[in-house]
Amino acid sequence: MLNEVADGVWVRQSAWVWSNTVVVRGEDGLILVDPGIEGAELDQLGDDLDALGLPVVAGFSTHPHWDHLLWHPRFGDVPRYATTAAAEFAGGVRDRAQAMAQEAASGIPLELIGLTTALPTDGGPVPGEVIEHEAHAIGHAAVLLADRGVLIAGDMLSDVLIPLLDFRRPDQVSAYETALDRLGEATRHVQVLVPGHGAVAEGLEVADRLVVDRAYIDALRRGDEPADARLEREWLAGPHRSNLEQARQSTA
Template sequence: MLNEVADGVWVRQSEWVWSNSIVVRADAGLVLVDPGITGAELDRLADDVDRLGIPVVAGFSTHPHFDHLLWHPRFGDVPRYATAACAAVATEARERAQAMAVETAPDVPRDLVALVTPLPADGGPLPGELIEHDAHAVGHAAILLADRGVLIVGDMLSDVLIPLLDPRRDGQEEAYPAALDRLEEAARQADVLVPGHGAVARGPEVAARFATDRAYLEAVRRGEEPADERWGKRR
């Protein structure tokens, strides 16, 4: 079920890697951020959205990994946005994303995977401020809803997953801390942090997420085994 974590921001968590589907109320209607993960869960998310009685006007994918590129016919034939870099990667690698999606969730609507386009320069229907960075995946973006004190961060700052650097790109050791710097600056205007996987952080927990990830990255930089028990450590 949807849980309202702030005014006009709801989260529904999947059983698959604790993935969070996020629903944001915008001026014109609802924007669905990273909905997932199985076809059945997407259908139940659609039930929850129907109960809100507000139309879906758009979707948004925080980055081009398959579990963040999903959709369901019941959400409607509306624009699905991403950063320009994310949209380019998602389009180029659409067949691979489709294959990974159906391997993980055979009931997911395959034909709707990775159909994203670049977000307009004016932000379109997406409320708040977009924060694009180079950590974890090409074209990764966070959304700051400063008026509601919420920061949506995609696959960053999880309490269940370690920081996962993109192994296909050079410079991630520098890009990841730089992204944390930008997100931490944005978090000064938020007391709720919504990751792509895991529990929502509130109040002092927000700062603790940054400290935990920085400690992990620093240990890796020193060539040490991080003292971190989050899932995915050996991935």
């Protein structure tokens, strides 16, 4: 079910890698950020939205990975936005995103994956400040709702996922350092942090998330093995090895 974490901001978590859908009340209705994952969950989200009694006016994808490009007919035929870079990239990888979604989950409306367009320069219906950076994925963006004390971080600052470098692009270590600097500035204005995957952080835990991600990236920069409790999850061993190799190449 939707859980209201701040005024006009709700979160619904999927069983699939603890993925978070975020619902934001805007001036004219609801904005859905990264809705997912299973088709049945998307349909249940439709029930939750009906209960709120407000129309969905737009969607927003924080970045162009398949699990952040989903949609359902019940949400309506409304604009679905991403940063310009993310929208352009998503348009070129729709076939791959559909194949990955079909393999990883069930009941997802494949024909609706990745139909994003560039967010207007004024933000359009998406409230707050969109913070674009180059870490993790092309055109990745967080949304800062400073008036409500919330940062929607996309696939950053998670308690379950380590930083995941984009192996297709050079020097992601530097990209993460820059992104964490920008997000660190944003967290000074918030009491609630919603990551793309994992638990919502509140209060002092918000700053802790930043410290943990910085420590991981700092270790990669030094060529050291990070001391990170998230690495106890065996399924992160492969992505971690990939991070180590990319960091060696970019810092050599």
